[in-house]
Every structure is written in structure tokens, then in C-alpha cells.
Amino acid sequence: xxxxxxxxxxxxxxxxxxxxxxxxxxxxxxxxxxxxxxxxxxxxxxxxxxxxxxxxxxxxxxxxxxxxxxxxxxxxxxxxxxxxxxxxxxxxxxxxxxxxxxxxxxxxxxxxxxxxxxxxxxxxxxxxxxxxxxxxxxxxxxxxxxxxxxxxxxxxxxxxxxxxxxxxxxxxxxxxxxxxxxxxxxxxxxxxxxxxxxxxxxxxxxxxxxxxxxxxxxxxxxxxxxxxxxxxxxxxxxxxxxxxxxxxxxxxxxxxxxxxxxxxxxxxxxxxxxxxxxxxxxxxxxxxxxxxxxxxxxxxxxxxxxxxxxxxxxxxxxxxxxxxxxxxxxxxxxxxxxxxxxxxxxxxxxxxxxxxxxxxxxxxxxxxxxxxxxxxxxxxxxxxxxxxxxxxxxxxxxxxxxxxxxxxxxxxxxxxxxxxxxxxxxxxxxxxxxxxxx
Amino acid sequence: xxxxxxxxxxxxxxxxxxxxxxxxxxxxxxxxxxxxxxxxxxxxxxxxxxxxxxxxxxxxxxxxxxxxxxxxxxxxxxxxxxxxxxxxxxxxxxxxxxxxxxxxxxxxxxxxxxxxxxxxxxxxxxxxxxxxxxxxxxxxxxxxxxxxxxxxxxxxxxxxxxxxxxxxxxxxxxxxxxxxxxxxxxxxxxxxxxxxxxxxxxxxxxxxxxxxxxxxx
Numbered sequence: 088x089x090x091x092x093x094x095x096x097x098x099x100x101x102x103x104x105x106x107x108x109x110x111x112x113x114x115x116x117x118x119x120x121x122x123x124x125x126x127x128x129x130x131x132x133x134x135x136x137x138x139x140x141x142x143x144x145x146x147x148x149x150x151x152x153x154x155x156x157x158x159x160x161x162x163x164x165x166x167x168x169x170x171x172x173x174x175x176x177x178x179x180x181x182x183x184x185x186x187x188x189x190x191x192x193x194x195x196x197x198x199x200x201x202x203x204x205x206x207x208x209x210x211x212x213x214x215x216x217x218x219x220x221x222x223x224x225x226x227x228x229x230x231x232x233x234x235x236x237x238x239x240x241x242x243x244x245x246x247x248x249x250x251x252x253x254x255x256x257x258x259x260x261x262x263x264x265x266x267x268x269x270x271x272x273x274x275x276x277x278x279x280x281x282x283x284x285x286x287x288x289x290x291x292x293x294x295x296x297x298x299x300x301x302x303x304x305x306x307x308x309x310x311x312x313x314x315x316x317x318x319x320x321x322x323x324x325x326x327x328x329x330x331x332x333x334x335x336x337x338x339x340x341x342x343x344x345x346x347x348x349x350x351x352x353x354x355x356x357x358x359x360x361x362x363x364x365x366x367x368x369x370x371x372x373x374x375x376x377x378x379x380x381x382x383x384x385x386x387x388x389x390x391x392x393x394x395x396x397x398x399x400x401x402x403x404x405x406x407x408x409x410x411x412x413x414x415x416x417x418x419x420x421x422x423x424x425x426x427x428x429x430x431x432x433x434x435x436x437x438x439x440x441x442x443x444x445x446x447x448x449x450x451x452x453x454x455x456x457x458x459x460x461x462x463x464x465x466x467x468x469x470x471x472x473x474x475x476x477x478x479x480x481x482x483x484x485x486x487x488x489x490x491x492x493x494x495x496x497x498x499x500x501x502x503x504x505x506x507x508x509x510x511x512x513x514x515x516x517x518x519x520x521x522x523x524x525x
Numbered sequence: 526x527x528x529x530x531x532x533x534x535x536x537x538x539x540x541x542x543x544x545x546x547x548x549x550x551x552x553x554x555x556x557x558x559x560x561x562x563x564x565x566x567x568x569x570x571x572x573x574x575x576x577x578x579x580x581x582x583x584x585x586x587x588x589x590x591x592x593x594x595x596x597x598x599x600x601x602x603x604x605x606x607x608x609x610x611x612x613x614x615x616x617x618x619x620x621x622x623x624x625x626x627x628x629x630x631x632x633x634x635x636x637x638x639x640x641x642x643x644x645x646x647x648x649x650x651x652x653x654x655x656x657x658x659x660x661x662x663x664x665x666x667x668x669x670x671x672x673x674x675x676x677x678x679x680x681x682x683x684x685x686x687x688x689x690x691x692x693x694x695x696x697x698x699x700x701x702x703x704x705x706x707x708x709x710x711x712x713x714x715x716x717x718x719x720x721x722x723x724x725x726x727x728x729x730x731x732x733x734x735x736x737x738x739x740x741x742x
Contacts, residue, residue: 316595317595319595319616320526320595320616321526321527322617323527323593323595324530325530326617326618326620327530327534327618327620327623330619331530331534331537331620334537359617363597386683386727389683389724389727390683390730393683393722393732394681394733403724403725404724404726405724405725405727408726408727
């Protein structure tokens with residue numbers, strides 16, 4: 088499993104934001120809680136201060152809330168030692184004489200109080216008290232309010248991080264798509280202009296690799312091409328020698344053997360030609376593209392293949408010849424058409440037929456070549472495009488390169504090849520090629 | 526190896542042959558002797574074949590030159606022809622083709638513009654509008670002649686019905702239906718059923734060097 092840089096960044100950044108947010112929230116909660124409590128203590132002190140200047144009047148002293156609602160918010164002010172006028176512990180409390188002066192927390196019958204014990208000018212000791220529940224609620228509310236901006240900000244931050252990361256990694260995705268678009272043996276350098284600085288070394292390394300690969304491929308292609316060219320001279324010599332022998336008076340037996348030798352040489356020279364064609368379709372510059380009449384190419388290819396078809400007794404012909412043009416390199420287009428037809432004729436036994444059709448349908452030019460040969464098993468369909476793979480048995484005179492050439496040419500033209508069964512359920516192969524029509 | 530084989534083939538065909546194995550000695554031999562046809566392999570040791578050819582033409586020598594090359598790229602052919610070659614042959618080749626091209630060069634040198642159109646079996650003489658097949662002469666009607674001439678201009682090429690009609694009829698003439706089939710029927714009766722082949726769905730053709738298909742690639 089490959090680690091995603093973007094996911095990792097997102098997880099870590101999000102975790103950091105969340106942890107920092109939580110810490111900040113906890114801190115601000117605690118601080119503002121404390122602050123609120125201190126504020127309320129100060130209020131107690133203020134009330135006590137006011138009361139301590141002068142004697143405690145009857146009205147002011149022993150002030151206790153009348154009901155539950157008031158008990159929530161009101162202060163209880165009373166002399167120490169006095170008995171509560173109200174026996175309800177939620178409304179009033181008992182303050183013994185022994186209480187030390189100053190702020191303190193008390194608990195009486197399940198109710199917690201905050202009380203300030205003070206003394207007025209006439210020496211009377213009294214307390215100002217407030218229920219803790221009220222204080223806590225006020226403190227909690229104000230503390231919670233301070234959390235609000237954080238609660239809003241954290242999700243917004245997460246969204247922003249996600250968006251920024253997505254944007255930052257967009258060039259990487261675009262580059263992958265660019266590499267994916269490269270077809271076959273195409274090795275084009277990636278565009279380095281919009282690549283972020285951090286990814287630039289990687290892209291440059293990839294481009295250097297591409298250049299080395301392209302060079303190696305080109306060298307390999309040239310080796311095949313040069314080897315085929317070099318083979319031509321000795322094969323030419325052999326063919327001329329074999330032709331020369333036929334001028335000498337030979338026994339019938341020797342003549343028959345010479346004929347098969349001569350046929351072998353012809354096959355060899357055909358194989359060399361196919362090797363050259365293969366090297367050529369792999370290397371042709373795509374800048375040579377022009378408008379090509381597909382039906383005219385088919386006619387030339389049929390003319391070229393007719394001698395073979397007639398020698399084998401195969402009925403080669405057309406069932407449909409729409410006039411349709413395609414865009415492409417003539418070398419590629421002709422190699423494709425020629426090999427499709429040649430292959431069909433080679434693998435069709437004598438007495439069989441090869442039907443070629445050129446059609447134009449909805450902006451798509453389509454070439455179909457159907458034969459009455461043995462066809463290709465579905466499992467082998469991919470394999471037969473590889474050079475020198477012959478699943479149909481090696482008795483046929485094919486070079487084993489025809490379909491490899493056709494596919495390479497198709498990739499260069501931007502079209503597609505499909506091999507399948509005939510549509511009329513007869514035995515045989517249906518070769519279909521299609522690309523955009525002009 | 527190719528040189529000795531070709532020399533043998535040419536001697537078998539009753540030609541006198543000088544075989545020179547590198548560009549240097551070829552150049553020397555060409556300055557002293559008059560040859561009828563020069564077969565020039567472009568991949569010569571010591572001196573490149575094209576250099577030999579250019580030097581020959583620079584001297585004003587117009588001897589027929591047939592280039593033999595392993596390269597069949599268009600660029601190489603153009604370069605060879607531009608350097609002054611009269612014809613070229615790509616390796617490997619059959620002896621028959623080599624001899625036919627040498628004969629053609631010889632005819633051209635002799636100034637005999639051979640008007641006969643032939644595919645090896647049928648020979649059409651435009652002057653007399655007669656065709657000979659296996660030594661038997663047949664006279665043709667104007668339309669039969671026009672149709673057969675079109676087919677024999679490029680043996681092996683398939684011509685469609687429309688193309689044949691275009692060439693048989695002039696501008697504005699009304700085309701009768703089935704006329705092509707009718708003419709071909711007549712021609713086959715005179716020349717044999719195999720003389721003109723039908724290619725299903727495309728049209729008609731005369732074969733390129735018929736009877737020899739198995740040795741042609």
C-alpha cells in the first residue's frame with residue numbers, strides 16, 4: 088500500500104488543528120471560568136463593603152429570598168449566629184458564630200454556598216452568601232461563550248486545509264494523467280512549466296529517464312532495421328544463386344528440391360520486409376499526417392495481396408466500399424490495411440473467402456476484414472498482437488509480425504483494433520479497425 | 526557473394542560481365558571502357574556508389590546505370606535517381622526481374638520507344654489495335670481496345686466500373702448500362718476467361734506477370 092502524501096498531510100494538519108483547538112478551548116474555558124468566579128467574589132465583597140459602613144438595619148440584615156426563583160439569584164445577608172427565618176435549606180442557611188472572617192465555601196444539607204464573613208463599624212459580624220449553583224452557571228455560560236469562535240473556526244480551517252491541499256496536488260494529478268495519455272511506444276517529455284518547485288526534480292528525473300528510454304527504443308528499432316537491411320544482400324545473393332541453378336540441366340528430383348529452396352528464400356525475404364515494416368511503423372514521425380482516402384488504401388492493399396490470394400485459391404473481395412477519409416501518416420495507414428488483409432488471406436485455407444468492407448458511420452471510419460479461417464480463441468486475442476506469436480499453427484507462411492505491425496500503426500493513427508468472431512457464426516476471424524473520419 | 530551470383534546469372538543470359546568489387550576500381554574501369562549497362566551496388570567498399578555515379582555523370586558519360594540497393598526508403602531512391610541513375614532495384618530480387626530491367630534499359634538506350642503494352646501474356650499494340658495472346662493475334666473493337674488498354678497500362682491494378690466507363694466514353698456521352706460487362710465478356714471470348722479477372726466488389730484487372738505469382742513477393 089502506497090502512502091498518500093496528500094492524505095498524510097491532511098491527517099496531520101487536521102489532527103494538529105483539532106488538538107490545538109481543543110487545548111485552546113480547554114484553556115480559555117478554565118480561564119474564563121476562573122475569571123467569572125473572581126468577578127462574582129468581587130461582587131460579594133462590594134456588597135459586604137457597602138453593608139459594613141454603618142449599622143445593619145433590620146431591613147438590610149437577615150435578608151433572605153422569599154421563594155425558589157429568587158433563591159437562584161439573590162444574595163443571603165445575615166448576622167452570624169441568628170437562626171434562619173426560613174427553614175428551607177435552598178433559601179436560607181445557618182451561620183454559626185465560629186465562622187472565620189473572609190471568603191469561604193460552605194455546604195449545608197446538600198446545598199453549596201459561597202460566603203463572605205465581614206464586620207461592620209459597630210462590630211456586628213455578618214455574612215453575604217450566594218448559592219454556588221448560580222455562580223457556577225454564570226461562570227460556565229460565560230466560559231462556554233468564549234468557545235464559540237473556536238467551534239466555528241476549526242471546521243472552517245479543516246475545509247481550507249483540504250481545499251489548499253487539493254489545489255497543491257492538482258499539478259501532480261495532471262502530470263499522471265499526461266503520462267497515462269502517452270500511447271504505445273510514445274515517450275514524450277512531460278511539460279515542466281507548471282510543475283511546483285518541490286515536484287520539479289522528480290519530473291526532471293522522469294524526463295531524463297524518458298529520454299534515455301526513447302534513445303534505447305530508437306537504438307533497438309534501428310538495430311532491427313539495420314539488421315534487416317544487412318540481411319538483404321546475402322539473401323539477394325542466395326536468391327540469384329538459386330535462380331542460376333535452375334538454368335543448369337537438373338533432374339526432376341533436383342528441380343523439385345530447388346523449387347522448395349527457392350520458396351524458402353522467398354519466405355525469408357518476405358520476413359525481412361516485414362521486419363523492416365515493423366521498424367518503420369515504430370519509428371515514423373507523426374508529423375507526416377495528411378488526409379487519406381481509406382477506400383483507396385484498401386484497393387491498393389487488395390491489389391498487392393491478390394497474387395497471394397489467387398495462388399492460394401482464396402476469394403478476396405469487397406462487400407462495401409464507402410468513400411471515407413481519415414487523418415494520418417500514409418505509411419502507418421497503408422501498413423495497417425495491408426497487414427489486416429494479408430493476414431486474413433494467409434490464414435484462410437484454399438476455397439475460402441476474405442471479405443473487406445470500408446464504411447463510414449456517424450463520423451467514424453471503419454475497416455472490417457472477415458475471413459473463413461480458423462479464427463482466434465478469445466484467450467489468445469491479446470497474445471497474437473505480440474511479435475512472432477502464431478497461435479494458428481506455424482504451417483502458415485505468415486511472418487508473425489502482421490498484427491504487431493497493424494497494432495503499432497493503429498496506435499500511431501489514434502484508432503483501435505478489435506479481433507473477434509464473425510457475426511454470421513461461421514468459423515473465421517473478424518478484424519475491425521475504426522478511427523475518426525474526416 | 527551477390528556479385529558472383531549476379532555475374533553468373535548474367536553470363537547464363539549471354540552477357541559479357543566485368544565484375545569490380547570496390548568503388549575505386551569501378552571508377553577506374555569506367556573511365557577506360559564503354560559499357561552498355563552498369564549495375565551499381567550502393568554499398569561499395571572504398572568509394573561510395575553514389576560518388577562513383579556522380580563522377581561518371583560529371584564526365585558526361587551517359588551509360589545506363591541500374592542501382593542495386595538494400596535500402597528501399599523513398600529518400601534513398603530519390604537520391605540515387607537524382608545522382609543520375611536510370612533505374613533501381615531493391616534487394617532481394619529475382620533474376621528474371623533483373624534481366625527484364627536490363628533489357629528495358631537497353632531498349633531505351635537504343636531509342637526504341639516500345640509502344641507494346643504487355644503483362645507477359647497479353648501484348649497490345651496500340652498502332653494496329655491488335656492483341657496477341659500465346660502467339661495468336663486478335664483484332665479488337667474500339668471499345669474493347671480502349672478498355673484493355675486501360676487495364677494494361679498498369680497490370681495488377683484494379684479499375685472500377687465507373688473508372689472504366691469514364692475512360693471508354695468521352696465527356697457528355699450517354700453511358701449504356703452493363704456496357705463494361707458486355708465488353709469484358711467479348712474480350713474474354715477472344716482472349717480466354719482468365720485474361721481479365723474480376724475482383725469481387727472492386728472491379729477488374731489483368732494480372733501482373735500471370736503464372737509467375739508463386740515466385741513474386
